[in-house]
Amino acid sequence: MQMSMQVSHVGPQLAVLVGAVVTLLVAMFTGRDRQWVNGPLALVALVVAAVLQVDLAGGPAVLAFDGLWALDRMTAVGSVTVVIATGLVVALVPGWLATDARHGEYYPMLLLGALGAMVMVAAVDLNELIVGVVLSSVTGYVLAAWHRQSAWSVEAGMKYFLVGGLANIVLLVGAVLAFAAGGTTDHAVLAVTLVDADPWLLVPMAVTLVVGLAFKAGAVPVHSWVPDVSQGAPAPSAAFLTVVPKVGGLLALARLATVVPIDASGWRPVVAVVAVATMSVGTLAALGQDDVRRLLGWSSVSQAGYALVALAVVGRSERAVPALVLFLAGYAVANVAAFGVVTALRGRTALADWSGLARSRPGLAVAMVVALLSLVGIPPLAGFASKFAVFAAAIDGGMTWLAVVAVVNTVVSLAYSLRVVAPMFLDDPVGPVHVLDRWSVVAVVIATAAVLVVGLAADLVLSGATGPVLPELP
Amino acid sequence: MLTAAIVVPLLGAVVVAVAGRRWSEPVVRAVGVATTLVPLALVVAAWVAFDPGSDEAFQLVTDVEWIPTLGVGYRVGVDGIGLAVAAVTAVVFTAAVAHPTEMRGLAHQYVAWFLFLESVSLGLFLSLDLVLFYVFFDLSLVGMYFLISRWGHDDAERAALKFFLYTLLGSLSLLLGIIALGVSMDPITFDMRAIIAAQPLADSSQAVAVLVLVMVGLGIKTPMVPFHTWLPAAHVEAPATASAVLAGVLLKMGTFGMVRIPFLMLRDTFADASLVIGVLAVVSILYGALVALGQDDLKRRIAYTSVNHMGYVVLGLAAAGSVVTGHEAARALALTGATVQMVAHGLITSTLFLLTGSIWDRTHDYDMDHYGGLLGQVPLLSGAMILASFASLGLPGLAGFVGEFQVFVGTFAVHPVLAAVGLLGILLTAALFLQLVQRMFLGEMPDRWSSLSDLTPVEMATLGVLLVLTVAVGVAPRLLVDTVHAAASLFVGG
Numbered sequence: 001m002q003m004s005m006q007v008s009h010v011g012p013q014l015a016v017l018v019g020a021v022v023t024l025l026v027a028m029f030t031g032r033d034r035q036w037v038n039g040p041l042a043l044v045a046l047v048v049a050a051v052l053q054v055d056l057a058g059g060p061a062v063l064a065f066d067g068l069w070a071l072d073r074m075t076a077v078g079s080v081t082v083v084i085a086t087g088l089v090v091a092l093v094p095g096w097l098a099t100d101a102r103h104g105e106y107y108p109m110l111l112l113g114a115l116g117a118m119v120m121v122a123a124v125d126l127n128e129l130i131v132g133v134v135l136s137s138v139t140g141y142v143l144a145a146w147h148r149q150s151a152w153s154v155e156a157g158m159k160y161f162l163v164g165g166l167a168n169i170v171l172l173v174g175a176v177l178a179f180a181a182g183g184t185t186d187h188a189v190l191a192v193t194l195v196d197a198d199p200w201l202l203v204p205m206a207v208t209l210v211v212g213l214a215f216k217a218g219a220v221p222v223h224s225w226v227p228d229v230s231q232g233a234p235a236p237s238a239a240f241l242t243v244v245p246k247v248g249g250l251l252a253l254a255r256l257a258t259v260v261p262i263d264a265s266g267w268r269p270v271v272a273v274v275a276v277a278t279m280s281v282g283t284l285a286a287l288g289q290d291d292v293r294r295l296l297g298w299s300s301v302s303q304a305g306y307a308l309v310a311l312a313v314v315g316r317s318e319r320a321v322p323a324l325v326l327f328l329a330g331y332a333v334a335n336v337a338a339f340g341v342v343t344a345l346r347g348r349t350a351l352a353d354w355s356g357l358a359r360s361r362p363g364l365a366v367a368m369v370v371a372l373l374s375l376v377g378i379p380p381l382a383g384f385a386s387k388f389a390v391f392a393a394a395i396d397g398g399m400t401w402l403a404v405v406a407v408v409n410t411v412v413s414l415a416y417s418l419r420v421v422a423p424m425f426l427d428d429p430v431g432p433v434h435v436l437d438r439w440s441v442v443a444v445v446i447a448t449a450a451v452l453v454v455g456l457a458a459d460l461v462l463s464g465a466t467g468p469v470l471p472e473l474p
Numbered sequence: 475m476l477t478a479a480i481v482v483p484l485l486g487a488v489v490v491a492v493a494g495r496r497w498s499e500p501v502v503r504a505v506g507v508a509t510t511l512v513p514l515a516l517v518v519a520a521w522v523a524f525d526p527g528s529d530e531a532f533q534l535v536t537d538v539e540w541i542p543t544l545g546v547g548y549r550v551g552v553d554g555i556g557l558a559v560a561a562v563t564a565v566v567f568t569a570a571v572a573h574p575t576e577m578r579g580l581a582h583q584y585v586a587w588f589l590f591l592e593s594v595s596l597g598l599f600l601s602l603d604l605v606l607f608y609v610f611f612d613l614s615l616v617g618m619y620f621l622i623s624r625w626g627h628d629d630a631e632r633a634a635l636k637f638f639l640y641t642l643l644g645s646l647s648l649l650l651g652i653i654a655l656g657v658s659m660d661p662i663t664f665d666m667r668a669i670i671a672a673q674p675l676a677d678s679s680q681a682v683a684v685l686v687l688v689m690v691g692l693g694i695k696t697p698m699v700p701f702h703t704w705l706p707a708a709h710v711e712a713p714a715t716a717s718a719v720l721a722g723v724l725l726k727m728g729t730f731g732m733v734r735i736p737f738l739m740l741r742d743t744f745a746d747a748s749l750v751i752g753v754l755a756v757v758s759i760l761y762g763a764l765v766a767l768g769q770d771d772l773k774r775r776i777a778y779t780s781v782n783h784m785g786y787v788v789l790g791l792a793a794a795g796s797v798v799t800g801h802e803a804a805r806a807l808a809l810t811g812a813t814v815q816m817v818a819h820g821l822i823t824s825t826l827f828l829l830t831g832s833i834w835d836r837t838h839d840y841d842m843d844h845y846g847g848l849l850g851q852v853p854l855l856s857g858a859m860i861l862a863s864f865a866s867l868g869l870p871g872l873a874g875f876v877g878e879f880q881v882f883v884g885t886f887a888v889h890p891v892l893a894a895v896g897l898l899g900i901l902l903t904a905a906l907f908l909q910l911v912q913r914m915f916l917g918e919m920p921d922r923w924s925s926l927s928d929l930t931p932v933e934m935a936t937l938g939v940l941l942v943l944t945v946a947v948g949v950a951p952r953l954l955v956d957t958v959h960a961a962a963s964l965f966v967g968g
Contacts, residue, residue, distance in 0.1 A: 379609035
């Protein structure tokens with residue numbers, strides 16, 4: 001394992017950080033009519049970050065900064081996913097906040113939230129992981145409660161904050177237990193010292209770590225914020241918060257799975273139980289929704305469950321981590337596309353209002369159908385390739401029963417997706433449909449195209465994410 | 475060549491969907507029909523290029539990497555069986571697109587979905603990669619869902635939803651089985667040829683579970699009793715042309731998949747289970763025929779005969795896969811018969827469904843009790859229906875006879891009891907079709923049908939083509955049987 005300390009190893013993160021600082025300064029020192037420049041500025045920072053991250057991915061896997069920073073394939077593809085998703089969300093913002101006096105301040109929040117997720121993805125030390133989680137959470141609370149005058153938005157922010165506060169403490173307990181059992185917070189050392197640790201410490205540690213990060217993933221039992229944020233928070237915030245922290249949290253869990261003694265700690269059954277509960281709760285709750293945003297929120301919960309299926313076989317199948325990364329990439333673009341359509345339609349949310357959309361806005365209707373069918377897993381969209389990879393990992397890892405549960409949930413998920421699709425195509429339009437602005441439509445077009453590209457060129461993501469996950473066990 | 479047959483209708487679908495909005499209905503339909511002629515010509519060309527005497531089962535192969543990390547490729551090619559089913563697919567689609575029907579002012583969408591479905595169906599029958607196969611298998615549901623829900627009858631939305639959910643459950647069950655097969659290969663691959671050669675699960679404890687997963691998935695699509703309950707609802711509510719495609723082409727995906735996956739890739743396990751599968755097939759044969767006999771609704775009756783007819787196909791497959799070695803001649807015959815039966819059922823049932831569409835357009839009534847004596851009023855329509863009915867009940871000289879005869883001869887050699895019980899199905903089918911003919915076309919005609927008009931020239935053309943082929947397969951089956959038999963002999967090792 002190569003150790004080194006080059007600033008360039010955190011170049012992408014620095015780019016995002018610089019972007020956050022610059023946009024914050026612009027927001028503070030320019031007039032309301034100039035705040036729009038923050039949009040392009042944020043995009044520039046994200047593009048630079050993406051380019052730097054892709055550039056780094058060409059090199060060998062290294063444990064940089066004295067073993068604090070994992071620069072492996074998972075970090076590379078995971079961070080690029082975060083950056084792309086954030087970039088698409090940025091395009092949704094100008095129209096949504098056009099009349100908002102604090103428009104400019106939204107961008108530094110987004111960028112810092114993205115940075116938090118990127119830290120989670122690459123952290124190889126529990127303290128550092130917690131810094132990432134807290135950064136992501138704190139900015140997330142602000143993003144969720146952005147509309148101070150809206151009771152819905154404030155409620156969403158409050159719920160997110162309360163659940164998050166609890167979950168973050170649970171995560172801290174997990175870190176403390178790990179420290180108690182292993183004598184350090186460094187993943188590489190923990191991987192060695194935890195092997196002989198007391199199972200009475202290891203099992204609670206596994207449970208608390210999984211539950212603590214499940215909050216970021218929007219998974220059971222700390223999932224209750226997802227539908228509220230999806231429905232009440234500003235639509236761009238909902239797009240961001242249902243995607244970016246999920247990528248960070250689940251990839252952090254994947255890295256932890258290579259560190260904890262997987263059998264002695266009961267890690268696998270814990271993850272499997274959470275996976276089954278998350279899939280099923282999300283799917284069943286989505287079935288009864290008459291509000292499209294809330295439905296998308298519950299669907300987002302169930303998607304975390306499918307991702308956890310891959311997580312459950314990390315260590316048993318070498319296909320697990322690439323499958324998880326592909327799944328998150330596919331989910332990210334599809335979910336941003338779906339919330340992008342919601343944003344472009346000015347937050348249109350009651351199911352009844354979506355009737356006849358195929359006639360009044362055929363382009364956006366097609367984008368919504370593509371996004372929903374991708375989330376179900378219909379080929380050749382991203383969701384198919386990613387579910388296929390996840391199922392293959394589960395079967396390869398000897399947990400076929402998890403794949404079977406996922407299949408049953410997938411069938412039910414088609415039912416609620418068609419509840420949105422059918423009225424769009426079969427019913428008559430109700431009233432005029434207004435579109436937010438050009439940029440939100442551009443974001444939808446790009447995200448929808450990405451759903452197709454990730455589906456057809458899935459190998460790019462899969463092979464890109466295939467490689468050792470640091471810290472490698474001795 | 476094969477790739478073009480898949481891509482051309484897909485491109486046609488996109489063009490018609492986007493540009494067709496501004497075209498008039500006849501133009502859209504003409505473009506649609508012209509597009510379907512391309513894959514038809516290509517399949518015929520593939521048939522000519524195909525060498526039945528070769529030792530290579532799969533010919534005209536294209537093999538391109540798609541997801542190499544998971545061993546998935548874009549692999550297409552044909553054997554005699556795929557060729558036969560692809561040919562009937564191309565014919566049925568041309569007829570279905572050309573056949574007049576009410577398109578509710580959305581001609582471009584209607585034709586686009588048909589072209590999309592044709593691309594998907596051909597892709598499935600030509601694919602040599604399990605994942606590619608699955609992709610097309612799944613996409614056929616999407617196309618059919620929109621066709622039924624948008625252009626179906628009163629309760630179409632519910633029927634379409636039931637169809638989509640039910641068959642998605644089947645296809646996902648199939649997916650798990652497919653993945654288990656692919657993962658068991660080292661290195662992982664979904665190349666059908668490699669898996670057929672390796673028989674990866676031959677000594678594995680998973681083999682039975684995989685067989686069950688795959689057979690449930692394909693059995694729902696076929697449909698085999700007890701997985702058939704989506705079928706009557708979907709058929710009754712679907713527009714007649716979509717029913718023709720659903721019964722004529724999409725159902726074959728189930729049995730064709732059975733040839734490709736359990737029969738060829740799980741030989742030992744399939745042989746062990748062949749008696750069970752054969753019994754289920756006989757149950758489908760008898761149950762489908764009995765329930766069809768009890769229907770007063772014309773379309774429901776024809777829908778249930780599909781359960782019966784696809785039962786013959788499965789019975790043939792069960793016989794063909796009953797042992798790994800031995801009985802080669804009989805097993806090859808059964809497999810050939812099963813394939814010919816797929817072709818025959820494709821031609822005959824799509825004719826019957828197109829005819830129900832013609833009747834519906836004229837009368838908006840499917841209740842057979844409301845008809846009678848139509849032969850005098852609309853001789854061409856009645857004649858076509860009677861001819862198709864006779865073909866469907868297996869009259870010698872027509873297509874239905876060839877396949878059923880071979881299936882039963884082949885089955886008698888390995889499962890004589892099943893064959894004997896299954897023969898009762900033929901008797902029941904004869905009864906139900908003769909009764910249909912009698913109730914609708916003979917006897918007294920109610921007065922309200924006295925202004926009924928006979929087939930239009932376009933209808934005569936679409937039905938004529940299908941019926942001529944039905945007769946041709948019945949009278950001169952050599953061309954078809956020889957090609958199929960070549961593949962069948964290779965597959966049973968005879």
